[in-house]
């Protein structure tokens with residue numbers, strides 16, 4: 001496999017479905033970070049065939065990772081300290097998404113009034129559906145990829 005160098009301090013998002021790395025890059029606002037970020041696309045995987053990997057050399061606690069399971073449930077997070085993996089985590093859907101996705105309902109109060117927080121609550125864990133706290137507009141995981149259209 002392509003070797004992008006070892007991380008000393010940071011985290012690796014592994015087992016990302018091939019093609020989803022840039023979506024995650026967008027939602028985590030990795031473009032705004034000063035630290036090194038490596039995007040590996042189409043890495044070979046025995047389990048998945050192809051997968052994407054993101055390596056981020058910054059403190060994991062400075063980023064809001066809530067959106068990960070909404071984009072892709074297969075992702076695993078490896079936390080790296082002093083060059084070693086100290087923790088492996090599975091991603092899961094949080095009960096609430098705050099300020100990550102925006103309501104598309106033009107009549108929603110968050111569309112009319114600027115500066116309101118965009119808050120969604122988890123309505124269906126199995127189907128990965130969130131609903132707007134203010135107007136109940138549905139937001140499913142297919143919609144999260146629509147920023148490219």
Ligand SMILES: [Zn+2]
Nearest residue numbers: 103108132135
């Ligand atoms: Zn709404």
